[in-house]
Amino acid sequence: MAMLTEPPAESFRLSMLINDTRYRSYTFQFIALMLLIVFMAYLGMNLVRNLAEQGQDISFRFLGEPAGYDINQTLIHYTNQSTHMRASIVGVLNTLLVAVLGCITATVLGVVAGVLRLSPNWLVRKLMAGYVEAFRNVPVLIWILIIFSIMTAAMPSPRAFRGAGSEASMLFDAVAFTNRGVYLPRPIWEAGSLVVGLTFVASVIGALAYRRYATKLLYDTGRLLPMGWPSLLILVVPTVAIFFILGRPIGLEYPELGGFNFNGGIQIRGSLIALWLALAVYTGAFIAENVRAGIQAVSGGQTEAAASLGLRPRRIMSLIVLPQALRIVIPPVISQYLNLTKNSSLAIAVGYMDVTGTLGGITLNQTGRAIETVLMLMLFYLIISLAISAVMNIYNNAMKLEER
Amino acid sequence: MKKSVFFAAMTAAGFAAGAAAAGTLDDVKARGTLNCGVTTGLVGFAAPDANGEWQGFDVAVCRAVAAAVLSDPTAVEFVPTTGKTRFTALASGEIDMLARNTTWTFTRDVDLKFEFTGINYYDGQGFMIPKALGVSSAKELDGATVCIQTGTTTELNLADFFRKNNMDYDPVPIETNAEAQQQYLAGACDVYTTDRSGLAATRASFETPSDHAILPETISKEPLGPLVRHGDNEWGDVVRWTLNALVAAEELGITSANIEELAKGTNRPEVNRMLGTEGTLGEMLGLDADWAKRAIMAGGNYGEIFAKNIGESTPIGLDRGLNAQWTDGGLLYAPPFR
Numbered sequence: 001m002a003m004l005t006e007p008p009a010e011s012f013r014l015s016m017l018i019n020d021t022r023y024r025s026y027t028f029q030f031i032a033l034m035l036l037i038v039f040m041a042y043l044g045m046n047l048v049r050n051l052a053e054q055g056q057d058i059s060f061r062f063l064g065e066p067a068g069y070d071i072n073q074t075l076i077h078y079t080n081q082s083t084h085m086r087a088s089i090v091g092v093l094n095t096l097l098v099a100v101l102g103c104i105t106a107t108v109l110g111v112v113a114g115v116l117r118l119s120p121n122w123l124v125r126k127l128m129a130g131y132v133e134a135f136r137n138v139p140v141l142i143w144i145l146i147i148f149s150i151m152t153a154a155m156p157s158p159r160a161f162r163g164a165g166s167e168a169s170m171l172f173d174a175v176a177f178t179n180r181g182v183y184l185p186r187p188i189w190e191a192g193s194l195v196v197g198l199t200f201v202a203s204v205i206g207a208l209a210y211r212r213y214a215t216k217l218l219y220d221t222g223r224l225l226p227m228g229w230p231s232l233l234i235l236v237v238p239t240v241a242i243f244f245i246l247g248r249p250i251g252l253e254y255p256e257l258g259g260f261n262f263n264g265g266i267q268i269r270g271s272l273i274a275l276w277l278a279l280a281v282y283t284g285a286f287i288a289e290n291v292r293a294g295i296q297a298v299s300g301g302q303t304e305a306a307a308s309l310g311l312r313p314r315r316i317m318s319l320i321v322l323p324q325a326l327r328i329v330i331p332p333v334i335s336q337y338l339n340l341t342k343n344s345s346l347a348i349a350v351g352y353m354d355v356t357g358t359l360g361g362i363t364l365n366q367t368g369r370a371i372e373t374v375l376m377l378m379l380f381y382l383i384i385s386l387a388i389s390a391v392m393n394i395y396n397n398a399m400k401l402e403e404r
Numbered sequence: 405m406k407k408s409v410f411f412a413a414m415t416a417a418g419f420a421a422g423a424a425a426a427g428t429l430d431d432v433k434a435r436g437t438l439n440c441g442v443t444t445g446l447v448g449f450a451a452p453d454a455n456g457e458w459q460g461f462d463v464a465v466c467r468a469v470a471a472a473v474l475s476d477p478t479a480v481e482f483v484p485t486t487g488k489t490r491f492t493a494l495a496s497g498e499i500d501m502l503a504r505n506t507t508w509t510f511t512r513d514v515d516l517k518f519e520f521t522g523i524n525y526y527d528g529q530g531f532m533i534p535k536a537l538g539v540s541s542a543k544e545l546d547g548a549t550v551c552i553q554t555g556t557t558t559e560l561n562l563a564d565f566f567r568k569n570n571m572d573y574d575p576v577p578i579e580t581n582a583e584a585q586q587q588y589l590a591g592a593c594d595v596y597t598t599d600r601s602g603l604a605a606t607r608a609s610f611e612t613p614s615d616h617a618i619l620p621e622t623i624s625k626e627p628l629g630p631l632v633r634h635g636d637n638e639w640g641d642v643v644r645w646t647l648n649a650l651v652a653a654e655e656l657g658i659t660s661a662n663i664e665e666l667a668k669g670t671n672r673p674e675v676n677r678m679l680g681t682e683g684t685l686g687e688m689l690g691l692d693a694d695w696a697k698r699a700i701m702a703g704g705n706y707g708e709i710f711a712k713n714i715g716e717s718t719p720i721g722l723d724r725g726l727n728a729q730w731t732d733g734g735l736l737y738a739p740p741f742r
């Protein structure tokens with residue numbers, strides 16, 4: 001377009017690449033790009049040549065070979081005869097598990113702490129400020145180690161549960177807190193449990209439909225139906241009724257002490273708990289600040305206007321302030337999610353077998369394929385980060401102020 | 405013009421990088437210190453003492469090499485490495501040699517491109533367990549939680565052992581021996597497994613070592629020895645023959661007490677060849693005639709090093725067992741110095 005406004009007479013000369021401001025920036029950008037390409041090519045060539053000199057090459061064949069080591073937390077079937085590729089996938093799933101758990105918990109913590117930081121109550125306000133400052137200013141690795149040490153040093157070992165009058169006992173005979181993690185009862189799905197599940201899903205839909213209807217009624221006629229207890233009733237009553245009518249098809253398998261450890265039930269490993277909690281409280285502190293900033297960015301006039309309409313403070317927060325603050329809060333929170341996911345690679349500090357522990361740890365070490373595994377790790381974290389950003393951007397666009 | 409300078413600089417840098425790969429012996433001499441990779445801390449094998457001086461059985465190998473090459477057993481820069489970082493450290497040239505309870509295996513030798521220069525300790529993997537658990541055999545470990553150092557051969561042996569015996573276990577991967585000790589003592593795992601020598605050394609540092617038993621089963625062969633990068637044979641020879649000199653010295657009765665005397669010349673040709681009063685062995689290695697004398701004087705012969713650091717009179721209390729001279733029914737057998 002710029003070309004059109006030019007006087008047509010002037011023809012292009014080579015010196016214009018340097019002297020003409022219109023072209024100069026392109027010239028320099030081009031040179032910089034070329035230098036960058038040459039530099040990268042040099043690094044790449046250097047790598048290949050040095051590897052060749054040591055008699056090594058780049059090959060991904062090791063991925064198909066048996067891994068030979070065991071992993072203590074596997075979300076999919078895995079034995080030490082599975083391939084390195086499968087070990088990597090086990091690691092990826094473990095990373096995703098702790099990232100998802102961490103993000104959810106951090107969000108809940110962050111929103112609560114962020115809102116409460118602006119509470120009119122002095123004590124609550126200061127407590128939350130204390131939380132944010134304490135957790136934001138200590139490196140997350142330290143938090144991981146602290147929580148893990150507390151778990152291993154302060155909790156009883158399974159041995160302590162043995163025998164009558166033992167030092168430690170289970171909570172309600174169902175939950176055991178040990179220095180190897182927490183053991184919970186595991187649900188057992190018997191015939192008929194599907195019906196119970198379907199009833200519950202139907203109840204959820206029913207409850208949502210009721211809330212919709214109530215809102216519509218309120219907007220259309222101004223009649224206010226109670227929301228809370230009817231939804232709860234719709235949710236609970238049919239499911240519980242069906243559960244008993246069908247003769248309790250969902251049982252619980254309790255963890256039991258046998259041999260060295262508790263058997264049965266679900267074990268949430270100490271390493272997972274330490275990593276999850278540490279990442280959640282640490283990232284939660286940052287999210288709290290984002291939330292606080294978001295709320296404070298909503299003009300005070302909005303609150304005053306809402307108050308003058310007679311809305312109660314809690315309603316003002318949930319109906320007026322938070323929806324507007326959300327738009328401001330989402331973009332920085334995306335970065336926090338990315339940080340949390342990447343920080344989860346500190347897992348090895350407590351022996352949690354995430355992808356850095358399997359692919360980037362044991363596989364790397366046992367096969368000696370450092371460059372290949374590190375490349376794969378980089379690719380994995382890149383894909384995960386881009387995926388999180390993409391999903392959050394979609395959400396962000398959905399929440400954006402609609403301009404009419 | 406500018407470009408050609410740039411390219412010239414690049415090629416020069418490239419050649420320099422290539423050249424650095426060979427000639428470790430010259431590098432060490434020019435630098436004046438030996439970079440030796442050791443453990444992060446395993447009392448008896450390699451650990452700093454109260455004065456911050458590294459001491460131990462593996463450390464002694466580093467010191468002997470430094471004495472042979474640099475005439476100064478203290479001219480060693482000790483680089484602590486974990487099971488995971490040791491090979492990268494060696495391959496990248498950060499260290500000149502690795503002396504860190506490292507098992508000689510096919511893949512490490514052939515695929516990872518290292519060169520093991522001998523064996524300074526014949527070992528095997530064992531299990532340590534609190535006596536309170538009342539376990540007397542590794543076959544009773546079904547369902548146990550096992551602390552295991554990642555990046556080691558012991559990690560793979562463990563998986564094999566439990567698979568072979570159709571048992572289940574719960575591995576707790578751990579980075580260093582210190583961490584393993586902490587977790588084991590806190591009861592976060594029932595059993596700690598690693599090389600038997602490592603178990604003995606770890607147990608010796610407990611408050612009440614007698615509360616812990618090392619189970620009778622040895623589930624693998626772990627020949628431990630120093631290693632260097634593959635492809636630098638001159639340097640490999642220096643490390644190999646320094647270790648051989650320590651072993652041969654014991655066989656020949658050369659000790660730190662009598663070496664000054666013997667170095668004046670004896671009527672035993674092999675002693676003379678080794679200590680440099682006869683022949684030119686030192687020169688062939690690219691060192692001087694006194695190289696082996698200095699190596700032995702650094703910490704004594706193999707037997708002295710063993711006795712001082714991990715032998716029966718130390719808290720670790722290992723007997724010579726397989727690590728006795730071949731003349732005493734052990735496996736130590738240094739090739740002839742001729």
Ligand SMILES: N[C@@H](CCC(=O)N[C@@H](CS)C(=O)NCC(=O)O)C(=O)O
Nearest residue numbers: 443444445506507556557580581602
């Ligand atoms: N020999 C095995 C295991 C070597 C190993 O890691 N040993 C442990 C205990 S014996 C050790 O030296 N730890 C010291 C440290 O953590 O730095 C191997 O080469 O893979």
